[in-house]
Amino acid sequence: MSTLAASAAQRTIRRGLVITGLGLAAMAGVYVLALCFTPIERFQGLPQKIFYVHVPAAWSALLAFSLVGIASALYLWLRDPRLDWFAESCAEAGLVFSLVMLTTGPLWGKPIWGTYWTWDARLTFTLLLFFLFLGYRALRGAMHDPGDRARYSAVVGIMGLVLVPFVHLTVYLFNTLHPKPIVLKPDSPSLPWEMLRTLLVSLAGFTVLLFGYVTTHYGLARRAQEQGEEGGHGD
Amino acid sequence: MAIDPNANAGFMIAAYVVTAVILLGYGASLWFRSRKPPSRG
Numbered sequence: 001m002s003t004l005a006a007s008a009a010q011r012t013i014r015r016g017l018v019i020t021g022l023g024l025a026a027m028a029g030v031y032v033l034a035l036c037f038t039p040i041e042r043f044q045g046l047p048q049k050i051f052y053v054h055v056p057a058a059w060s061a062l063l064a065f066s067l068v069g070i071a072s073a074l075y076l077w078l079r080d081p082r083l084d085w086f087a088e089s090c091a092e093a094g095l096v097f098s099l100v101m102l103t104t105g106p107l108w109g110k111p112i113w114g115t116y117w118t119w120d121a122r123l124t125f126t127l128l129l130f131f132l133f134l135g136y137r138a139l140r141g142a143m144h145d146p147g148d149r150a151r152y153s154a155v156v157g158i159m160g161l162v163l164v165p166f167v168h169l170t171v172y173l174f175n176t177l178h179p180k181p182i183v184l185k186p187d188s189p190s191l192p193w194e195m196l197r198t199l200l201v202s203l204a205g206f207t208v209l210l211f212g213y214v215t216t217h218y219g220l221a222r223r224a225q226e227q228g229e230e231g232g233h234g235d
Numbered sequence: 236m237a238i239d240p241n242a243n244a245g246f247m248i249a250a251y252v253v254t255a256v257i258l259l260g261y262g263a264s265l266w267f268r269s270r271k272p273p274s275r276g
Contacts, residue, residue, distance in 0.1 A: 013269045020262050027258060031251060047243050050250040057254070096261045100254050107250040111243035209258065216265045 009223035016216025023209030030202045038198045050108040052198050056206035057100035058126075062164050064094030064210055065133060069161020072154035081225065084150035087157050089217035091136050093210055098130045113177055121174035125167045132160050146225070 034052040041048035071087035074080075105123070106116035117123065136156045143149035171180045191199065 017266060017269060020265065024259065024262055027255075031255075035251075045242050045244075046247045049247050053250060053254045093261075096257060100257050103253045103257070104250040107246045107253070111246050209262075213261065213265065216269065220265070220268055 009219050009226055012219030012222060013216055016212055016219050019208060019215055020212030023205060023212045026205030026208055030205045033198050033201055038194055044112055047108055047111045050104050052202045054101060054104040054108055055199060056202040057097045057104065059203055060206045060210045061094050061097035061101055062167065064090045064097060065129065065160045066164050068094065068157040069164070072157030075150060075154045081150065084154070085218050085221035085225065087154065088140060088221060089214045091133050091157065092217055093213040095130070095133050095137065096213065097210065102127065102130060118177055120176040120178060121170040122167070122176045122178035125163065125170050129160060129163050129167055132156065132163065136160070
């Protein structure tokens with residue numbers, strides 16, 4: 001391993017940790033903003049405030065999984081290992097945000113719908129996407145040849161990308177309990193300004209956190225690869 | 236019909252706590268991994 005390459009990986013890790021720290025600080029700000037400075041919704045009461053973590057987590061997860069698919073397609077075309085490391089980093093971050101989405105969703109659903117879970121299209125396809133990327137992780141862990149690992153996992157990553165727009169459109173294609181988007185829709189957002197402001201700040205904070213996670217993990221993957229380790233990044 | 240705004244506060248608290256634990260936990264795991272060079276074993 002060259003010292004130059006090692007220091008480049010270390011710099012990427014340090015940069016990623018700084019961005020992650022900024023993202024976590026932004027999240028602390030979002031908590032204060034959501035809990036102390038955002039009005040309580042009249043019909044749902046306090047559980048509606050779950051919206052400010054659930055929706056940005058869903059946004060970050062779907063963005064991360066889309067980036068996995070794009071990087072995977074580019075990897076199959078260009079065969080640049082950096083695209084494979086990037087895809088893997090996005091997949092892991094996407095799983096973290098999916099976990100937030102899949103735990104906060106039922107906690108919002110119980111007081112509002114009367115049930116933690118229902119097998120409607122949006123929830124079921126979201127769970128399917130989560131399992132697909134768990135499979136992606138398992139596949140990477142099971143394959144020792146870096147070339148094969150990158151190639152096969154790229155195919156799974158592209159399958160995930162195909163599923164992402166479908167997850168978004170399920171609320172239009174099927175009758176579901178899950179509400180339709182109130183921001184990402186053809187009309188203007190149907191939210192009072194105080195609520196929209198908190199949502200936008202939270203979306204920005206979650207996005208910074210996503211890029212912090214991805215940058216740090218990318219640096220770790222790069223360092224592991226440069227040290228000649230196959231099959232894992234010290235985790 | 237409007238409901239008691241403080242009803243079901245536990246669900247909101249649980250969601251915010253779970254989110255903080257997951258996000259901080261993953262951030263901490265990345266930090267620990269960055270401190271420990273990967274073994275060759």
